[in-house]
């Protein structure tokens with residue numbers, strides 16, 4: 001029998017502790033998308049760097065610079081800026097960078113744009129992360145990354161017929177195999193050997209996006225097809241730094257279309273099956289003993305607790321912005337959170353499935369919470385929606401493909417609690 005949902009105060013009481021490893025100690029703890037100041041144990045007076053990156057952590061070039069600062073443990077402040085695809089660019093940022101492009105970085109008050117130029121300036125000021133961008137070992141790898149990127153765009157963003165799709169896939173496979181050869185020659189798990197270096201950071205943002213988008217739009221599992229890339233990802237996922245910036249399949253598959261000018265599904269049976277699993281679960285998206293293609297990190301025990309704490313922090317805005325309206329969504333959200341916290345089947349009011357799935361489809365990783373916490377929350381929302389006694393098949397508003405203005409960050413900024 002289904003239990004009654006907990007009240008908000010009962011749910012609040014379940015968030016008993018906020019250990020450092022949840023990312024709540026943001027200035028000195030592990031890498032966190034919510035951090036606005038990173039000190040790495042140094043006094044605030046030592047901060048020379050401000051990173052301007054996008055609110056949702058969707059911008060790949062921002063991720064490269066962000067990860068570099070985290071790996072090199074350089075103290076920095078974060079200023080978040082809206083991307084054109086999800087809202088209006090802040091006037092103060094347009095005064096700083098008239099074209100509005102991200103990332104930008106200020107070092108000792110001097111503004112730098114263009115991610116590679118930013119890394120060069122950081123290398124000059126603080127020393128490089130392994131061989132630097134201009135190192136003869138790194139230059140050919142930077143070229144390889146661009147070739148892989150181009151092959152990915154050619155496959156993902158062009159509407160191919162059956163034969164064209166197969167050709168584009170083989171072209172992509174060739175460049176992915178070239179990356180594998182580099183990893184094999186280095187002895188791995190990283191591109192230049194056992195230590196992570198700038199060369200790896202050059203590849204991280206787009207290879208992460210390739211892994212997600214090719215599963216969803218092409219039914220191609222990059223990590224399964226290319227074992228050395230699987231080992232590379234696993235080595236990255238062993239690091240707090242990477243895990244703090246890492247997104248997931250669902251987030252990328254729906255943030256890329258407006259950024260890339262469209263992504264084309266090839267319509268194969270495998271593609272349709274994987275896309276459905278990425279959208280609706282259950283997660284992980286592969287069954288049985290197969291390796292999880294999204295992450296090698298096992299689910300941490302506190303995944304559900306982190307998700308609960310993150311939703312409670314923003315609950316007023318989430319309620320107001322739901323298509324069911326605040327009063328309509330309130331008991332449904334409490335039902336889902338009760339399931340998340342206690343693991344018990346909790347009855348939602350009839351007709352709430354659409355509101356629950358609306359939220360399920362709008363959890364963004366790592367912006368809102370880490371990958372496993374998001375999975376726990378999406379699973380609880382989906383299971384609660386499926387238990388809707390009136391319309392268990394109800395769906396949220398479709399995720400737009402041309403823009404993501406449904407993800408305007410402003411309501412979350414003005415309503416955010418101060419702690």
Ligand SMILES: N[C@@H](CCC(=O)N[C@@H](CS)C(=O)NCC(=O)O)C(=O)O
Nearest residue numbers: 059060061083084101102103114115
């Ligand atoms: N070559 C630039 C590319 C930067 C870039 O394309 N940034 C995109 C986001 S990924 C941007 O800021 N677009 C404006 C916007 O989306 O608001 C770099 O390496 O920094």
